[in-house]
Amino acid sequence: MTTKVFLVGYMGCGKSTLARKLSRRTGVRAVDTDAEVERMEGASVGDIFRYEGEERFRELERSVVERVAASGEACIVATGGGLPTWSDNMEMLSKAGTTVYLRRSAERIAARLTPYGRAKRPKLQGLGDAELVEFMRRNIAEREPYYAQAALVLDCDTLSDEEAVERIIHYLEGNE
Ligand SMILES: Nc1ncnc2c1ncn2[C@@H]1O[C@H](COP(=O)(O)OP(=O)(O)OP(=O)(O)O)[C@@H](O)[C@H]1O
Numbered sequence: 001m002t003t004k005v006f007l008v009g010y011m012g013c014g015k016s017t018l019a020r021k022l023s024r025r026t027g028v029r030a031v032d033t034d035a036e037v038e039r040m041e042g043a044s045v046g047d048i049f050r051y052e053g054e055e056r057f058r059e060l061e062r063s064v065v066e067r068v069a070a071s072g073e074a075c076i077v078a079t080g081g082g083l084p085t086w087s088d089n090m091e092m093l094s095k096a097g098t099t100v101y102l103r104r105s106a107e108r109i110a111a112r113l114t115p116y117g118r119a120k121r122p123k124l125q126g127l128g129d130a131e132l133v134e135f136m137r138r139n140i141a142e143r144e145p146y147y148a149q150a151a152l153v154l155d156c157d158t159l160s161d162e163e164a165v166e167r168i169i170h171y172l173e174g175n176e
Pocket residue numbers: 009010011012013014015016017018034078079080081082112113114117121161
């Protein structure tokens with residue numbers, strides 16, 4: 001694999017998990033924009049939102065993808081769930097490599113998220129069980145026009161992680 005792959009999609013859809021699996025399968029380095037931002041700031045995503053605000057978080061994640069896009073190295077990038085919806089980020093990702101949208105329904109995401117997984121995602125904080133799916137359904141619909149600009153769209157509700165990995169590799173082989 002000689003390209004950059006950017007996994008995009010709603011928070012909790014499985015970008016970070018799949019990036020690690022793709023990395024193991026291909027030997028190509030995985031990068032996680034949320035983890036990079038946390039490393040740069042020495043603070044968690046939750047604390048950056050809380051103490052510095054979302055705008056600052058979005059500047060930081062933009063600087064991470066700018067750096068990744070400018071590097072000559074092949075890599076598999078798990079992007080933050082909101083990243084494609086800010087500024088011209090989606091356009092930048094599409095120019096820098098192959099974008100893949102991991103589409104997963106609100107119901108399926110809600111069923112996968114642990115209480116800790118919910119607590120560490122600032123956008124989901126304060127939502128009760130009953131409100132969570134409804135919030136995510138609306139929010140996914142708002143973000144879908146950005147995610148759907150990806151070169152490859154995978155309906156992950158009906159795919160195992162292993163099948164998704166194979167689909168991505170097959171797509172890249174046909175397009176490299
Ligand atoms: N194959 C799987 N089967 C069931 N649950 C899973 C699987 N892979 C991941 N999960 C659960 O889904 C959660 C979300 O996955 P992950 O962190 O990869 O999503 P993400 O898209 O990177 O989210 P974010 O946009 O918030 O960074 C994980 O913390 C885990 O609890």
